Amino acid sequence: MRLRTHAGTRSLGVLSIAALAVTALTACGAQVDAAGADPSAGTADSCVDTSGDTVRIGFLNSLSGTMAISEQTVHDSLQLAAAEINADGGVLGKQLEVVTEDGQSEPTVFAEKATKLITSDCVAAVFGGWTSASRKAMLPVFESNDSLLFYPVQYEGLEASPNIFYTGATTNQQIVPALDYLAEQGVESLFLVGSDYVFPRTANKIINAYAEAHGIEVLGEEYAPLGHTDFSTIVNKVRSADADAVFNTLNGDSNVAFFKEYSNAGLAADEMPVLSVSIAEEEIGGIGVENVEGQLTAWNYYQTVDTPENAAFVEAFKAEYGEDRVTSDPMEAAYDSLHLWKGMVEKAGSFAVADVQEAADGVSFDAPEGTVTVDGDNHHIAKTALIGRIGADGLIHTEWSSDGPIEPDPFLEGYDWADGLS
Amino acid sequence: MDILNQLFAGLSLGSVLLLAALGLALTFGQMGVINMAHGEFMMAGAYTAFVVQGVVGSAGVSLLVALPLGFLVGGVLGLVLEATLIHRMYHRPLDTLLVTWGVALVLQQVARDVFGAPNVDVTAPEWLSGAVTVGGVALPKTRLFILAVAVVCVATLALVLQATPLGRRIRAVVQHRDLAEASGISSRGTDRLTFFIGSGMAGIAGVALTLLGSIGPTLGTSYIVDAFLVVVAGGIGQIKGTVIAATALGLMQSFFEYSTTASVAKVLVFVVIVAFLQVRPQGLVTVRTRSLV
Numbered sequence: 001m002r003l004r005t006h007a008g009t010r011s012l013g014v015l016s017i018a019a020l021a022v023t024a025l026t027a028c029g030a031q032v033d034a035a036g037a038d039p040s041a042g043t044a045d046s047c048v049d050t051s052g053d054t055v056r057i058g059f060l061n062s063l064s065g066t067m068a069i070s071e072q073t074v075h076d077s078l079q080l081a082a083a084e085i086n087a088d089g090g091v092l093g094k095q096l097e098v099v100t101e102d103g104q105s106e107p108t109v110f111a112e113k114a115t116k117l118i119t120s121d122c123v124a125a126v127f128g129g130w131t132s133a134s135r136k137a138m139l140p141v142f143e144s145n146d147s148l149l150f151y152p153v154q155y156e157g158l159e160a161s162p163n164i165f166y167t168g169a170t171t172n173q174q175i176v177p178a179l180d181y182l183a184e185q186g187v188e189s190l191f192l193v194g195s196d197y198v199f200p201r202t203a204n205k206i207i208n209a210y211a212e213a214h215g216i217e218v219l220g221e222e223y224a225p226l227g228h229t230d231f232s233t234i235v236n237k238v239r240s241a242d243a244d245a246v247f248n249t250l251n252g253d254s255n256v257a258f259f260k261e262y263s264n265a266g267l268a269a270d271e272m273p274v275l276s277v278s279i280a281e282e283e284i285g286g287i288g289v290e291n292v293e294g295q296l297t298a299w300n301y302y303q304t305v306d307t308p309e310n311a312a313f314v315e316a317f318k319a320e321y322g323e324d325r326v327t328s329d330p331m332e333a334a335y336d337s338l339h340l341w342k343g344m345v346e347k348a349g350s351f352a353v354a355d356v357q358e359a360a361d362g363v364s365f366d367a368p369e370g371t372v373t374v375d376g377d378n379h380h381i382a383k384t385a386l387i388g389r390i391g392a393d394g395l396i397h398t399e400w401s402s403d404g405p406i407e408p409d410p411f412l413e414g415y416d417w418a419d420g421l422s
Numbered sequence: 423m424d425i426l427n428q429l430f431a432g433l434s435l436g437s438v439l440l441l442a443a444l445g446l447a448l449t450f451g452q453m454g455v456i457n458m459a460h461g462e463f464m465m466a467g468a469y470t471a472f473v474v475q476g477v478v479g480s481a482g483v484s485l486l487v488a489l490p491l492g493f494l495v496g497g498v499l500g501l502v503l504e505a506t507l508i509h510r511m512y513h514r515p516l517d518t519l520l521v522t523w524g525v526a527l528v529l530q531q532v533a534r535d536v537f538g539a540p541n542v543d544v545t546a547p548e549w550l551s552g553a554v555t556v557g558g559v560a561l562p563k564t565r566l567f568i569l570a571v572a573v574v575c576v577a578t579l580a581l582v583l584q585a586t587p588l589g590r591r592i593r594a595v596v597q598h599r600d601l602a603e604a605s606g607i608s609s610r611g612t613d614r615l616t617f618f619i620g621s622g623m624a625g626i627a628g629v630a631l632t633l634l635g636s637i638g639p640t641l642g643t644s645y646i647v648d649a650f651l652v653v654v655a656g657g658i659g660q661i662k663g664t665v666i667a668a669t670a671l672g673l674m675q676s677f678f679e680y681s682t683t684a685s686v687a688k689v690l691v692f693v694v695i696v697a698f699l700q701v702r703p704q705g706l707v708t709v710r711t712r713s714l715v
Contacts, residue, residue, distance in 0.1 A: 064531075066640060069539045196685050224684045227644050229635045230438070232431035232565070233679040239560075240424060253541065253644075256636030260546075264562035266553045286541030286636050 046147065047122040050351050054097040055090075057082070057338075058117035060128035060138075065105025066252070070330070071130050073282055074152055075100070076321055077331035078127050081338035084316070091342045092349070099123055107137035114141045114149070124351045125150060125341055127334065132156060132198055139164065146353055150341060152334035154277070154299070156202035157410040158421075160378040162357060167337040167372075168330060169300050170380050170410040175203055177385035178247075178275055178298035179210045181400050187244040189217040193234060193258065194249035196223040203249050203277070205421060206412070213417030219243045228254050231261040239267060248276040255279055259291040269294030275387075280328035281395060289394045299329040300383040301369035302396040310368035326395070327368075336367045340374060340381070373405065380408030426559045428680050429673070434565040436672025437572035440665060441630055442645045443652035444575055445623030447664040449500075450653050452596045452616050455508055456515055458522040460649065461642020462529035463499055463621045467492035467628025468637040469537060471544050482547035485629070489571070492629035493622040499529075500621020504614055526642070533639040544632040564633040571630050575623060580661055582619075592616055655695050657705025666706055671695075 048055070059078050061071040082096050090096060099121045101113040110129060117123045118141070125148040129135045132155050142149045142163040149164045157171040182190070192207060194200025204221055211218050219241040222234050235258070238246060250258055255278065262274065275296040281303050284292060303314055303326055313335065317327050340363060345351055348359035361376020373382045382405035388396035412418035446460050471488040478484040503525060511517045550567055553560040583589035591612045594602040603609050631641065648671070656667030671691060678687035699705075 068534065069541065069638065072539050222683060225688060228684055229644050230435050230675075232434060232562075233428065233676050234684065236424065236427045236431060237680070253636045253638060253640075256541065256543070257634055260564075260634055261562070264546075264551070264553060264564050266560055282540060286543055286638070288543035288545060290545065 046145075046353065047119070048124045048351055049122055050094065050124075053094055055092075055094045055351060056097045056099055056121055056123045057341075058099045058101060058114075058121060058123035058126040058128075060101045060103055060110065060113055060117060060126050062105040062130065062134075063100075063102040067103075067105040067130055069252075070282070071103070071105075071128070073328065073331050074128070074130065074334045076325075077317065077327070077335045078338060080317055080320055081335045083320075085338065085342055091345050092351070103128065103134060107131070107133040110134040111137040111141050114138045115145070118142075118145045118147045124148075124345075125356075127152070127337055127341075129153070130330070135159075135164070148341075148353055148356065150334075150337035152337050153330045154333075156199045157412065158202070160380070160410055162379065163353075164379060165337065165340070165360070165374070166380045166408075166410070167333045167340065169383055169385070170408050171203065171206055172409040172412055172415070173300060173383050173385050173406045174277055174298050175206055176210065176412075176415070177402050177406065178277065178296075178387060179207065179214075179216075181298075181387045182245055182247075182275065183214055183216065184400075185245075187216065189219050189241075189243040189245075191219050191238050191241050191243040191246045192221040192249070193238065193246060194221075194223050195226050195228075195251045195254060197226060197251075199251070200249035204247075206418065207247060209417050209421055217243075224250065224254055224258075226252065226254070229257045231258045232265075234258070235261045235265050235267070238262075238272075239265060243272065246272060246274040248274050249278065250276070251278050253286075255283060256287045256291075259287050259295075263291045269296075279390075280330065281326035282328045282331075284390060284394050284396075285326075289390070289392060292390050293392055295390050296399070297388045297390065297396055299386055299388065299396075301329045301332040301367075302386060302388050302398060303327045304388075304395050304397050305369055305386070307368060307370060309366050313368040329369075332368050336365055336369075336372055336381075339365045339367070340372070344374070370405070375408050378408055378410055380410055382407050424680070426557070428676050430559060430561055430565075432673035432676035433669065434569060434672070435676055436669040437565075437569040438627075438631070438634070438645075439648055439652050439672055440572045440668035441568070441575065441623070441627035442649040443656075443664055443668055444572075444579065444661070445496075445620035445627070446649050447653045447656065447658075447661060448579075448620035448623070449617055450650075451658045451660070452592060453508075453512065453613055454515055455512075455617075456519045456522065457500075457503075457508075457621075458519060458646065459503060459526040459529060459642075460522075460621070460624050461644075461646035462526045462533075463496040463624035463642070464628035464631065464645060465529070465533060465637075465639065465642040466499055467496050467625030468544075468632050468641055469533060469542075469628075470495045470625065471629045471632045472537070472542050472637055475544050480547075481545045482549060485544075485547055485550075485633075488629045489626055492625035494625070496625020496628065497618040497622030500617045500624075501614060503621075504617040508617070509610075509613070530639040530642075537639075539639075541636040541638040544637060546633050550633065568630045568633060571626065575626060576661065576665055579619075579623070583661065588612075588615060651691075651695055655698060655705055657707040660707040663705055663707030 061075040062068050082098050086095050103110040117126050127150045129151045130153050152167050154169040154174050192204050273296050277298050343363040344356045344360050348355035360374050364373040384405045385402040386398050387400040389399045391397050470492045474488040475484040550563045553562045591607050595609050595612050652667045656663030674691050678690045
């Protein structure tokens with residue numbers, strides 16, 4: 001196509017709209033489907049080779065793309081756990097041989113790479129995934145090939161696959177305790193702010209049900225598209241509603257823009273605290289401590305947790321990756337997942353998936369966050385909920401903790417008010 | 423009071439869009455180059471602010487140093503891009519689109535490798551924290567500052583275009599490249615300078631954006647779409663159109679968002695623009711020429 005530059009106004013307009021469409025499409029990411037799940041590839045006979053001195057495992061994290069920011073840290077933590085286990089004599093006497101694949105922040109790529117790890121690298125288990133979209137895309141791959149995935153991130157619950165172990169929190173270990181805490185503090189009204197996708201919408205459904213049952217008024221519910229950067233209108237709405245607290249399920253960069261706007265608009269943690277479920281130590285540096293100091297978070301682990309296991313974990317991590325690095329909840333959950341898998345394999349005395357699944361129930365690990373135990377029924381783990389306050393040092397300090405580990409309840413069956421949610 | 427709040431939010435968003443689109447209006451408008459890497463020049467400007475803050479230390483001084491430096495960094499990047507790639511494909515807009523998109527991806531990865539994957543933060547200076555309250559409306563000082571930067575940029579650009587020999591050359595080339603060349607204007611040199619200034623504007627926008635959001639390798643991608651929308655709706659090759667379109671888009675987005683939700687507002691804005699372009703495909707303001715096409 002030849003186009004004279006001084007005269008092609010209209011064609012250029014059309015062309016640039018096409019360019020916009022391209023950008024918009026890439027920004028949205030690929031549609032979630034299980035392209036990599038080829039049922040014909042599903043053979044129960046695994047090709048895992050356990051005859052030698054080593055056994056292969058797969059790490060599948062996004063090392064490129066938008067999610068690389070978060071998933072690289074999980075990858076670092078998994079590498080640390082593998083190195084520790086190898087230095088300690090391996091699993092059942094076999095050294096771990098790690099095969100790393102890049103999920104590229106695309107659910108379809110996650111499914112493809114998972115298939116590759118299982119069928120051509122013949123790994124005994126795969127560790128990784130972050131977004132729920134990536135997990136949903138990998139689920140059929142692991143089920144049809146009867147292999148194991150260890151997923152290390154808190155998520156929206158309502159799922160339990162025999163082929164996935166969920167080492168992050170489900171809703172009753174993070175969101176529900178956070179609401180309990182707020183109710184205990186005398187909060188009578190809430191404003192909900194979240195990103196516009198599955199996790200915040202599901203979380204807010206749970207929050208609304210909880211609020212209705214506990215006499216808390218929800219004054220507003222606002223969603224921003226992922227990657228939204230202008231929060232002046234939403235902050236205006238928050239200010240006008242004047243709730244006792246804000247429950248924040250924003251994800252990624254939007255948090256930065258939201259908190260900068262929040263503090264610039266003169267709203268402060270002591271008058272209207274914001275409780276966030278997606279901000280960990282790693283994100284605070286990017287948001288700027290001065291913008292989030294004093295705000296609340298809900299997780300199961302903080303770098304400041306006072307256990308000997310955590311002291312050792314933080315020290316080992318900093319020694320490996322640098323003094324300026326911090327540790328966070330998903331990193332710790334990933335670190336735990338490898339150790340839990342080791343525990344299951346050693347209890348079973350076998351690397352076979354069926355044996356590991358059978359041995360899983362009750363396997364525990366003295367994790368940095370405290371002792372965690374696997375629930376054999378739903379494959380989640382019992383974890384202690386911690387509400388933390390962000391300090392001027394950029395770390396999060398525990399403000400409140402649940403009475404011991406909370407049994408996982410991904411479908412919220414033990415809560416009357418949650419009837420009809422799942 | 424809510425209406426006034428939203429009015430300010432809209433104007434402020436408009437000023438952000440304007441900063442992002444101003445440079446694009448120049449490069450897109452004059453040379454017909456669809457520069458998808460424009461957003462990455464903004465990202466480079468933002469990282470410039472981050473580096474300057476690390477070197478200078480004081481937040482107040484570093485912002486003022488970073489603004490001209492961001493212009494320089496963005497401008498030089500643009501100059502290099504123009505000299506190495508773009509000038510080879512002036513009459514192939516589709517190719518420039520793909521090439522500059524590739525450059526954008528490369529720049530994002532470079533930023534990730536140099537500065538690390540996690541986002542970084544630039545501390546806003548003390549004198550920009552908090553808000554000024556006028557008649558019950560809280561105006562965050564950072565947003566007032568960005569508004570001021572946008573006004574200064576537009577005024578400077580308008581002055582350069584209207585009252586300097588360089589501006590006359592640029593306008594001549596925009597209006598009729600062949601005739602301008604025939605009159606002895608070096609369109610090659612003018613193109614370079616225009617690209618330098620346009621890309622430099624992206625650098626300034628990047629520095630300003632550090633006051634609002636996070637600085638990460640993909641900072642530019644969140645603004646490039648809106649920036650192109652502003653330029654296309656405003657009319658290509660005219661600063662006036664860009665200013666009007668940016669303000670209108672900002673106000674529409676903020677008022678739609680207030681009465682609906684952020685996602686719906688985005689859709690509505692797109693619908694309005696598509697409808698508008700049906701009626702006026704050439705945009706709000708156009709350069710009248712006697713050329714046949």
